[in-house]
Amino acid sequence: MHPFTYKRTIGVVGIGNSGKTVLLTSLISHLKNHHPELLGLHPGSKKQPAEIICFEERSLPGMKIPMLPHEKYYNSFRHEMRWPDKTADALYYHCAFQRRDWSWTDVELTFIDFPDERFNDLLMLDDKVDFAGWSTQVLDRLESHPESRALAADYLATVKRQLSAGVSDAETVLRAYRLLLVLVDIPDLLAGNVGRK
Ligand SMILES: Nc1nc2c(ncn2[C@@H]2O[C@H](COP(=O)(O)OP(=O)(O)O)[C@@H](O)[C@H]2O)c(=O)[nH]1
Ligand SMILES: [Mg+2]
Numbered sequence: 001m002h003p004f005t006y007k008r009t010i011g012v013v014g015i016g017n018s019g020k021t022v023l024l025t026s027l028i029s030h031l032k033n034h035h036p037e038l039l040g041l042h043p044g045s046k047k048q049p050a051e052i053i054c055f056e057e058r059s060l061p062g063m064k065i066p067m068l069p070h071e072k073y074y075n076s077f078r079h080e081m082r083w084p085d086k087t088a089d090a091l092y093y094h095c096a097f098q099r100r101d102w103s104w105t106d107v108e109l110t111f112i113d114f115p116d117e118r119f120n121d122l123l124m125l126d127d128k129v130d131f132a133g134w135s136t137q138v139l140d141r142l143e144s145h146p147e148s149r150a151l152a153a154d155y156l157a158t159v160k161r162q163l164s165a166g167v168s169d170a171e172t173v174l175r176a177y178r179l180l181l182v183l184v185d186i187p188d189l190l191a192g193n194v195g196r197k
Contacts, residue, residue, distance in 0.1 A: 002098065004105040009112065015123060016116030016141050016148070021084045021091075024113050025073045028093055031055060031109075032070075044101035055097040060110070068093040068113055088151045090114050116141070116148070155180045 012020045030039040034052035041050040059067055068091040073084040091113040098106055120138045123129060129137070139159070142152040149156065158176040162168060 002102070002104050002106045005108055006105050007108045007110075009110040011112045011114055013114050013119050013122075014116070015119055016086070016145070018116075020116075021068075021073065021113055022077065024068065024093070024111055025070060025077070025084065028068075028070050028095070028111070029074055031095065031097065032057075041099065044099060045103070048101040051100040052097045053100050056095060058094045058096055060092065060094050063092055065090045065092055065112075067091065068111070086116075086145050086147050088115055088147045115151075152180050 012024050014020050031052055032055050034055070036049055036051050041052070043050045057070070066089055070093060076082045076084060093111045093113075094109070096106060096108045120141065123134050123137050139156075142148045142156060155173075155176040158173055162173065
């Protein structure tokens with residue numbers, strides 16, 4: 001234990017299937033079994049190598065979201081050649097470690113793997129995509145996985161009802177879409193004890 005602690009919370013965001021969970025799982029493995037030649041850290045003291053030691057995975061009892069099952073995900077793609085299942089939940093991973101070259105400060109990191117549905121709007125960053133193209137992509141994404149389909153069931157049913165009745169009530173569709181976003185509301189997810197101190 002050192003007298004000071006460097007704490008950071010890092011969110012991983014991106015559209016669905018962009019590789020967030022795999023990237024985070026790999027990064028955690030690198031921190032856990034650190035090899036400075038594979039994951040170079042910014043050098044601190046020149047007397048000691050910039051190397052992670054005393055790594056500890058920790059649970060945060062105040063968190064409202066589940067912990068990322070690192071071992072399970074890592075083993076499934078490393079040993080069973082299976083990618084992690086998609087989840088509608090945000091997941092967190094918390095760890096503490098020391099650096100061999102830091103004599104005064106411990107490190108505590110919290111990672112948040114955000115659910116994809118919250119970031120559908122990122123598709124708009126592509127300036128070749130117009131509103132109709134964006135809508136189609138969002139609907140395709142929501143329908144492409146059983147988990148997203150379940151999460152978005154009310155919204156998808158609202159859209160289909162309107163299509164089959166040949167009506168277009170934008171207010172109702174918008175309300176259903178907002179309710180879908182509320183299901184994965186970020187401030188509420190983070191109401192636990194995540195934060196920078
Ligand atoms: N070949 C390859 N495919 C990857 C890699 N990372 C992710 N994928 C593919 O991308 C899919 C989505 O990855 P995932 O991390 O679950 O995406 P997320 O929805 O952003 O969390 C996986 O199921 C794989 O098919 C990688 O490093 N190499
Ligand atoms: Mg994921």
